[in-house]
Amino acid sequence: MSKDKRWGVSMTDDLFANRVRSEVPSRLNGMFPQMDFPDAIKFTAGSPAEDLFPRKEMAQAFADAVATEGNYTFQYHTVTGPQSLREKLAKRATEKMQIENIDADNVMLTAGGQQGIDLVAKMLLNRGDSMVVEAPTYVGALSSFDMYEPKYYAVQLQSDGMDLDQLETTLKAHPEIKFLYTVSDFHNPGGVTLSVEKRQRLVELANRYNFIILEDSPYRDLRYVGKSLPTIKHFDTEGRVIFLSSFSKILMPTLRTGWLVASKRIVKQLLKLKEAADLEVPNLTASAINQYLEKNDLDAHIDQLNKEYAKRQWAMAKGIRNYLPKEVKATCPDGGFFTWVTVPDYIDTTELLYDHATPEEHIAYVPSKNFYAYKECTNGMRLNFTGLTPVQIDEGMERLGRVLKEAIARNQSSISVEN
Numbered sequence: 001m002s003k004d005k006r007w008g009v010s011m012t013d014d015l016f017a018n019r020v021r022s023e024v025p026s027r028l029n030g031m032f033p034q035m036d037f038p039d040a041i042k043f044t045a046g047s048p049a050e051d052l053f054p055r056k057e058m059a060q061a062f063a064d065a066v067a068t069e070g071n072y073t074f075q076y077h078t079v080t081g082p083q084s085l086r087e088k089l090a091k092r093a094t095e096k097m098q099i100e101n102i103d104a105d106n107v108m109l110t111a112g113g114q115q116g117i118d119l120v121a122k123m124l125l126n127r128g129d130s131m132v133v134e135a136p137t138y139v140g141a142l143s144s145f146d147m148y149e150p151k152y153y154a155v156q157l158q159s160d161g162m163d164l165d166q167l168e169t170t171l172k173a174h175p176e177i178k179f180l181y182t183v184s185d186f187h188n189p190g191g192v193t194l195s196v197e198k199r200q201r202l203v204e205l206a207n208r209y210n211f212i213i214l215e216d217s218p219y220r221d222l223r224y225v226g227k228s229l230p231t232i233k234h235f236d237t238e239g240r241v242i243f244l245s246s247f248s249k250i251l252m253p254t255l256r257t258g259w260l261v262a263s264k265r266i267v268k269q270l271l272k273l274k275e276a277a278d279l280e281v282p283n284l285t286a287s288a289i290n291q292y293l294e295k296n297d298l299d300a301h302i303d304q305l306n307k308e309y310a311k312r313q314w315a316m317a318k319g320i321r322n323y324l325p326k327e328v329k330a331t332c333p334d335g336g337f338f339t340w341v342t343v344p345d346y347i348d349t350t351e352l353l354y355d356h357a358t359p360e361e362h363i364a365y366v367p368s369k370n371f372y373a374y375k376e377c378t379n380g381m382r383l384n385f386t387g388l389t390p391v392q393i394d395e396g397m398e399r400l401g402r403v404l405k406e407a408i409a410r411n412q413s414s415i416s417v418e419n
């Protein structure tokens, strides 16, 4: 036995802060089983399709960044990142997100959307502070919020976004709530989009009950049906909404570059936190993105993605209709990466995954409990459709249909045995 290891527990564990000593394991590890079967079909990851990355253009953009700035590319710069990139993003925010009256100093670059979530939580939450999340919500956001040990109030997601009546009741009962996190477009994991009416009412509630909204919208540009809605930030009258986006889903996750739009007062606080966390965005990456935007048509690239992803989303909708039993409900997203499936409540989707879906049919999905602040929902699953071809989706959905029909049949036969 090594000197500081007894009974499998390292003595240094006593020295860890509560946020890592907590009994709750990492939310992001072990969400689903790893599968090596040659015929495996994985509906699990939230990854963009690799064959659609603009690889040549991005390689050129990195070369151009170095050629333009020379050794200065590799130097320390400032926490704010390149002004000209932020100017482009402010313009994009006005044109595409209808966020008016902003300039480059309302825009902040972050290490992926994930760091934006983390810094906003760090800015707002003392231990035990109250916040609202959707049920279900993005698991990466929960993993970040957990570190600040908040008290969660979970508000149900409906087909047009968060249930605002439930939210208002919650706000009346808990006026101390200071922070609300929402994924407004093509929800991860729910697949739904917040309606325009609800966007407006949400801002009214924020003004009345005094809280800050983080509008996390990395999938916004990936719309396959219908027209974009104005952002929640568009309706912001008091500088309470922080709009967060990312290049991960529309360019590449490896850029680890997100960006947010907020009031200058808020940006000032967030820059202080970013400086403390990692000093600045990597200048090489920020300059390369700037070069990419100067020399390429980002929206033409997004149109290409949308054409391809629409086929995959369509294959998923067809698979749901053709193969899933009638006892099952599924969302039909107008964009984004995910469909949410709700199964009868006697089926635990974690058990089903490990006992049947993976070993018998070689398929995997992410079970619902991962997406709930208190892991309270066990009869749902998230299916990703962007990482698979339409043929794989069709095959995978046929297999999922079999798994679910068998689970329903098992329940019916156990009821008739009991009777």
Ligand SMILES: Cc1ncc(COP(=O)(O)O)c(C=O)c1O
Residues within 6 Å of the ligand: 046, 111, 112, 113, 114, 115, 138, 140, 183, 188, 216, 218, 245, 246, 247, 248, 253, 256, 257, 258
């Ligand atoms: C809703 C949502 N927010 C934020 C992120 C973080 O993305 P990134 O840090 O790659 O920008 C993701 C990634 O899946 C996401 O789905």
